[in-house]
Amino acid sequence: MLNGKNVLLAVTGSIAAYKSALIVREFIKKGANVKVVMTNAACDFITPLTLSTLSKNPVFKDFVKDSEKGVWNNHVELGLWADLMIVAPATANSIAKLVSGHADSFLLATYLSARCPVFVAPAMDLDMFKHESTQENLSILTERKVSIIQPEYGELASGLEGEGRLAEPEQIVKAVRDYLLNIATLKDKRILITAGPTHESIDPVRFIGNHSSGKMGFALAKVAAERGASVQLIAGPVVLDTPSGVDRINVTSAKEMFEAVKETFANIDVVIMAAAVADYRVKSPALEKIKKNSSEMELLLEKNEDILLYLGNNKKHQLLIGFALETENEIKNAEKKLISKKLDAIVLNSLKNKGAGFATDTNQISILQKDNKMISFELKHKNDVATDVLDVIEKLL
Numbered sequence: 001m002l003n004g005k006n007v008l009l010a011v012t013g014s015i016a017a018y019k020s021a022l023i024v025r026e027f028i029k030k031g032a033n034v035k036v037v038m039t040n041a042a043c044d045f046i047t048p049l050t051l052s053t054l055s056k057n058p059v060f061k062d063f064v065k066d067s068e069k070g071v072w073n074n075h076v077e078l079g080l081w082a083d084l085m086i087v088a089p090a091t092a093n094s095i096a097k098l099v100s101g102h103a104d105s106f107l108l109a110t111y112l113s114a115r116c117p118v119f120v121a122p123a124m125d126l127d128m129f130k131h132e133s134t135q136e137n138l139s140i141l142t143e144r145k146v147s148i149i150q151p152e153y154g155e156l157a158s159g160l161e162g163e164g165r166l167a168e169p170e171q172i173v174k175a176v177r178d179y180l181l182n183i184a185t186l187k188d189k190r191i192l193i194t195a196g197p198t199h200e201s202i203d204p205v206r207f208i209g210n211h212s213s214g215k216m217g218f219a220l221a222k223v224a225a226e227r228g229a230s231v232q233l234i235a236g237p238v239v240l241d242t243p244s245g246v247d248r249i250n251v252t253s254a255k256e257m258f259e260a261v262k263e264t265f266a267n268i269d270v271v272i273m274a275a276a277v278a279d280y281r282v283k284s285p286a287l288e289k290i291k292k293n294s295s296e297m298e299l300l301l302e303k304n305e306d307i308l309l310y311l312g313n314n315k316k317h318q319l320l321i322g323f324a325l326e327t328e329n330e331i332k333n334a335e336k337k338l339i340s341k342k343l344d345a346i347v348l349n350s351l352k353n354k355g356a357g358f359a360t361d362t363n364q365i366s367i368l369q370k371d372n373k374m375i376s377f378e379l380k381h382k383n384d385v386a387t388d389v390l391d392v393i394e395k396l397l
C-alpha cells in the first residue's frame with residue numbers, strides 16, 4: 001500500500017523526535033519516498049543530517065535556503081508533492097498551531113498547503129496531553145479529517161508514568177496502512193485512463209494538436225490509485241508528473257493511443273477516455289520539413305479510428321466512461337455520444353462555463369448515465385472533480 005507513495009514526515013520539538021529516524025526507516029522499508037520537514041526545536045533533539053541520510057532527501061526547515069542568492073524552499077510544492085503527511089512527534093504547541101492555522105514555520109506553512117491525508121501523532125507529558133486545551137485541539141483536528149495516532153501509556157521523559165508516549169514507529173506505519181486499506185474502495189479493480197491531447201504529424205517538426213492539458217485524466221489516475229485501483233494511464237504528449245502507484249504509457253498520435261488501448265483493454269474493468277483524441281490525421285505526413293514556397297497550402301486529412309466507439313462495440317464486461325467537451329447543445333450532443341458509443345456514463349463539460357474545460361486547474365461537469373440519470377456538479381478543482389467521477393463509477397460497479 002505504501003510502495004511508491006510520497007510520505008512527508010513533519011518532526012516537531014519533542015524528546016521523542018529521536019524516534020523519527022526509525023519512522024523514516026519504516027516507511028523507506030515499505031517502498032515509500034520520504035521527505036522530512038522539521039521545526040527549529042526538533043533540530044535540538046535530532047539533526048537534519050541524520051534524517052536526510054536516512055530519507056535520502058534534503059531536509060526542509062526554513063523558508064530561506066540562501067538569502068544572498070535569494071533561493072527559497074517552496075512549501076506549496078512540498079505540500080502538493082505529499083501523498084501523505086505525518087506529524088510525528090507532534091507537540092502540544094504544534095498541535096495548537098495546526099488548529100489555529102499559524103504559518104510561522106516552514107512546517108506549518110507546508111501543512112496548510114498540503115491537500116493529502118494528514119496524520120498527527122502526539123507526544124508530550126501526561127498532563128499536557130490530558131489538558132482540555134490539547135484534547136479540544138485534537139477534537140478539532142479530528143473534525144477536520146486529520147487522523148490522530150493515539151500516544152501510548154508508559155514511562156515519560158519527565159519520570160512520570162501515563163499516556164503521552166509517541167506511538168511506536170511500527171504502530172505509526174500500521175495506522176497509515178490501515179487508513180489506506182480502509183479507503184481502498186477500488187482494490188482489485190483495473191482501470192484504464194487516457195489523458196491529454198494527441199499530436200498528428202504534418203512533417204518532422206509540425207503537428208495538429210489541441211489545447212488539452214491532461215490535468216483531468218491525471219487527476220482521475222491519482223484518485224483511482226489512492227483508492228487502491230491498479231491504474232494504467234495512457235498519456236498523450238503532456239509534461240505532467242506520473243501520480244504515485246500509476247503505470248504510464250506515453251503515446252503521441254491517436255493511432256498510437258488506439259494500439260496501446262487495444263493491447264490493455266481485455267484485462268481492464270473500467271475505461272475512462274478523458275483524452276482529447278484528434279478526429280483526423282494528415283493522410284501523408286511529409287518526410288522532410290515543408291518549405292513555405294507557396295502562398296497557400298492544403299492538407300488532406302483522413303479520419304482516425306474512434307477509440308471509444310471501437311471499445312463500445314467490442315466490450316465484454318468493461319464499464320465505459322467517455323468525456324464530451326461541447327460548445328453548444330451540450331446535453332443533446334453528450335446523450336448522442338453516450339448512446340452511439342454504448343457508454344455507461346459520459347462526463348460533460350462545456351466551454352461556455354468559465355473555469356471549465358482545457359488547461360485550467362478547475363472543471364465544471366455533469367455526468368449523464370445510460371439510465372438517463374444526470375448529476376450536475378459545481379466548479380471545482382480537478383482533483384475534486386475526479387473524486388466525483390470515481391464516486392459515480394464506484395456506484396456503477
Ligand code: CTP
Nearest residue numbers: 273275277278279305306307308322323324325
Ligand atoms: N474519442 C475517442 N476517439 C476519437 C475521438 C474521441 O475515443 N477518435 C473519445 C474521447 O476520448 C471522448 C469521447 O470520445 O471520451 C468524445 O469525444 P469528442 O471528440 O468530444 O466526440 P466525438 O465523438 O469525436 O464527436 P465530435 O467531434 O463530433 O463532437
